[in-house]
Amino acid sequence: EVQLVESGGGLVQPGGSLRLSCAASGFTFSNYWMNWVRQAPGKGLEWVANIKQDGSEKYYVDSVKGRFTISRDNAKNSLYLQMNSLRAEDTAVYYCARARWSIDPFDIWGQGTMVTVSS
Amino acid sequence: QSALTQPASVSGSPGQSITISCTGTSSDVGNYNLVSWYQQHPGKAPKLMIYEVSKRPSGVSNRFSGSKSGNTASLTISGLQAEDEADYYCCSYGGSSTFVVFGGGTKLTVL
Numbered sequence: 001e002v003q004l005v006e007s008g009g010g011l012v013q014p015g016g017s018l019r020l021s022c023a024a025s026g027f028t029f030s031n032y033w034m035n036w037v038r039q040a041p042g043k044g045l046e047w048v049a050n051i052k053q054d055g056s057e058k059y060y061v062d063s064v065k066g067r068f069t070i071s072r073d074n075a076k077n078s079l080y081l082q083m084n085s086l087r088a089e090d091t092a093v094y095y096c097a098r099a100r101w102s103i104d105p106f107d108i109w110g111q112g113t114m115v116t117v118s119s
Numbered sequence: 120q121s122a123l124t125q126p127a128s129v130s131g132s133p134g135q136s137i138t139i140s141c142t143g144t145s146s147d148v149g150n151y152n153l154v155s156w157y158q159q160h161p162g163k164a165p166k167l168m169i170y171e172v173s174k175r176p177s178g179v180s181n182r183f184s185g186s187k188s189g190n191t192a193s194l195t196i197s198g199l200q201a202e203d204e205a206d207y208y209c210c211s212y213g214g215s216s217t218f219v220v221f222g223g224g225t226k227l228t229v230l
Contacts, residue, residue, distance in 0.1 A: 045208050045224070047219035047220070059218050103212045107170075
């Protein structure tokens with residue numbers, strides 16, 4: 001079964017850091033661009049970042065540039081999101097999602113992990 | 120990166136058809152045939168329903184169809200069923216600088 005499972009969410013204080021993980025199974029992870037998409041409580045979807053199959057290209061939404069870093073380990077079939085200098089507005093459910101190429105739609109999504117930034 | 124514009128809500132009775140619009144700009148929706156639509160039930164992950172404006176992934180009902188005219192894309196659901204009640208999000212490629220932009224979402228209520 002093709003599956004993405006996120007982990008690492010939780011409660012963190014403003015200015016703090018958190019590292020999210022996404023474990024992939026059931027498909028050849030190294031063949032896909034991978035993405036992080038977030039959804040603030042009661043709000044819509046927002047694309048956060050993506051990374052090329054070999055990790056050589058990475059792109060971010062403006063609001064997280066310089067604070068978040070996306071990475072992957074193809075040997076471990078895993079995607080990561082290192083989040084630093086967290087703000088209240090980063091509070092959201094974070095989903096990982098795969099796409100065949102950078103312009104392709106997100107055809108498989110994980111169940112999401114909740115990140116709450118609050119003092 | 121501005122969000123695409125969708126109506127906040129639409130409704131319809133079982134068996135009817137509804138259309139959800141998604142308005143962008145000449146930099147995203149109008150410039151690429153790379154519009155996709157996602158269905159999201161409460162507490163669940165989004166599900167891809169339409170890609171490349173009008174293509175359906177395997178397993179998605181043919182009651183779902185997509186189209187585009189200029190800077191506006193549309194999702195039409197025919198023969199409404201109770202299980203179609205969900206939030207729907209459009210999404211477009213926005214070029215190498217913007218990359219991906221979503222609409223604000225539309226809540227579909229089946230009366």
